[in-house]
Amino acid sequence: MNLSSQEFIQSLKNQEHEAVSYLVELYHEALFKGAIKQGLAPDQAEVVVQNTWGSFFEGVHKFEGRSHVRTYLFGIMYNKAKETFRDNKKYTSDYDESALDNLYEKDGSYRASPKDPHSWLSSKETTIILSEEIKKLPENQRMAFILKEVEGESTTNICKILNISNTNLGVLIYRAKNNLRLALEDRLKV
Amino acid sequence: MKLLRSIIKFILNITPDFITGGKMTCEDAATLLVVDSKISFRRRQMLKIHAYACECCIKYRKQLDVISIKSSQIADIKLSDEQVSKMSSNKADIISKFTK
Numbered sequence: 001m002n003l004s005s006q007e008f009i010q011s012l013k014n015q016e017h018e019a020v021s022y023l024v025e026l027y028h029e030a031l032f033k034g035a036i037k038q039g040l041a042p043d044q045a046e047v048v049v050q051n052t053w054g055s056f057f058e059g060v061h062k063f064e065g066r067s068h069v070r071t072y073l074f075g076i077m078y079n080k081a082k083e084t085f086r087d088n089k090k091y092t093s094d095y096d097e098s099a100l101d102n103l104y105e106k107d108g109s110y111r112a113s114p115k116d117p118h119s120w121l122s123s124k125e126t127t128i129i130l131s132e133e134i135k136k137l138p139e140n141q142r143m144a145f146i147l148k149e150v151e152g153e154s155t156t157n158i159c160k161i162l163n164i165s166n167t168n169l170g171v172l173i174y175r176a177k178n179n180l181r182l183a184l185e186d187r188l189k190v
Numbered sequence: 191m192k193l194l195r196s197i198i199k200f201i202l203n204i205t206p207d208f209i210t211g212g213k214m215t216c217e218d219a220a221t222l223l224v225v226d227s228k229i230s231f232r233r234r235q236m237l238k239i240h241a242y243a244c245e246c247c248i249k250y251r252k253q254l255d256v257i258s259i260k261s262s263q264i265a266d267i268k269l270s271d272e273q274v275s276k277m278s279s280n281k282a283d284i285i286s287k288f289t290k
């Protein structure tokens with residue numbers, strides 16, 4: 001089945017069983033895993049995915065097929081996840097980014113050289129610490145970072161999904177990566 | 191290797207800005223190594239040279255590489271049997287709810 005074809009999109013708009021079940025079978029698990037990767041607890045990820053399908057089928061008649069169905073669907077899911085983060089205090093925390101403002105001297109050189117990460121690759125702890133630190137990142141940085149580095153989404157798709165400009169995405173990724181590397185330096189003590 | 195890097199750094203420092211297109215600092219390089227921004231050919235070459243010659247930027251880039259590699263390894267989430275069976279029933283509910 002060609003998900004980008006007008007025929008398939010029309011079948012979805014007509015709520016035909018074959019098209020609906022094909023789409024749900026194809027993306028339900030990926031949506032659930034995507035919501036968990038964003039840091040949601042499984043029970044909340046489940047609610048987010050249910051609401052995503054609800055919104056998708058309520059709004060599919062407006063879908064013109066300018067983006068891929070997957071991008072449209074995941075865009076809804078990430079927005080639902082964002083709403084959940086904002087509504088739940090347990091997901092919001094004050095993240096201290098002051099270290100990022102003190103990385104460089106006035107001449108643009110490093111105040112303290114980055115540490116050599118030779119032991120990071122072989123250390124089993126690295127992935128665990130990294131997962132923990134990703135969850136702590138500010139919401140917009142976390143979403144952008146996960147979409148780019150964990151999900152491997154293209155820059156164009158991420159900008160569409162998060163509704164941000166290319167420049168804005170660059171800033172988020174830059175800050176996220178620097179926050180993560182500083183956290184790894186601190187916790188792995190190379 | 192260190193000597194070669196020092197020589198490159200020295201040459202960069204004495205090369206006039208109109209040739210290099212402006213001095214490349216570690217701060218500039220750190221941003222450009224992360225952000226896919228459109229920069230001139232001359233600037234891109236400067237970035238490559240700086241990233242090769244500067245010890246700090248080499249370590250910085252290595253750190254980013256490790257973060258990318260390790261991040262891709264956390265991509266796979268294994269679901270429990272309970273979650274899989276719950277998911278199957280959820281899928282069936284959604285399909286029946288949104289099918290005419």
